[in-house]
Amino acid sequence: MTVLDTAVDMTTALGSVPLVGPVLTASGCSAFGQELEPFVDLTALGAVVTKSVQLRPRSGRPTPRMAETPSGMLNSIGLQGPGIDGLLAGELPWLAERGVPAFVSIAGTRVEDFAELATRLRGVPGVLGLEVNISCPNVESRGEVFACDPLAASDVIAAVRAAADPAQPVYAKLSPDVTDIVSVARAVTEAGADGLSMINTLLGLVIDPDTMKPVLGGVTGGLSGPAVRPVAVRCVWQVHQALPEVPILGMGGIRSGLDALQFVLAGASAVSVGTAVFHDPSATARVHRELAAALAERGFSSLREAVGYAHR
Secondary structure, eight states: OOOOOOSSBOOEEETTEEESOSEEEOTTTSTTSGGGTTTSOGGGSSBEEOOOBOSSOBOOOOSOOEEEETTEEEEOOOOOBOHHHHIIIIIHHHHHHTTOOEEEEEOOSSHHHHHHHHHHTTTOTTEEEEEEEOOSEEGGGTTEEGGGSHHHHHHHHHHHHHHSOTTSOEEEEEOSOSSOHHHHHHHHHHTTOSEEEEOOOEEEEOEETTTTEESSTTSEEEEESGGGHHHHHHHHHHHHHHOTTSOEEEESSOOSHHHHHHHHHHTOSEEEEOGGGGTOTTHHHHHHHHHHHHHHHTTOSBHHHHTTGGGO
């Protein structure tokens, strides 16, 4: 199944990198893209955003790892993955051979981890840029999450920007679990982020009323799905209003083209679709078509014209 052409120019860009379309996968929900190949034309996506990779392979958190919630779900996967060696040997060549652009999500527990990952990804074929998952505990600061502290977040981004290929834009993925997301956004852009990914999941907890214990093996998990969309749109709106020149990749509960349109109108130049693929693996292509139709119905000749339109 391919993305249908429309009269609306759907091209966009993340940083200095042009994209054929504004819809990307969301990190963690489609692994490294292979699972979606039977359902969508991966080359027609803006890019595949990979599952977050760390320096070493990781087995993840104990089971159960997922729990349904009203209008969403909790996940507690724990960044299970092959590590950077496995990614470079397997998943990235698979994407590159098929001409599928990739944004690689990187994660770590020390600033040095992020910098080393960025170094390892310099010049790798098909890697358009890096999405820096700073919603990880900083082991050098009592386990506090990098994304919840403007200084810690900016330290990571500065290190990644210095180590990364200059041609690869660096996007900081921000957490909504903060009092003032604009202050974090400003700190990471001043530290060298070329753009922002917004938002990561919200931290949640589900307790089984029968066992009277937490459902998830890891106790807490990340809340995603339609339940978080108003929060995500609010975050995009606030950051675009404060930093209108900073490109934003918006995400959080997008199920339809009209959902995606909200993010674009709030200030996002592109969107990532995540949880929706669990029940509709063709969701990325469908959202693209629906977004193009919605833009055409509202008189836009290009996606770029609609970015931030709700602020005017």
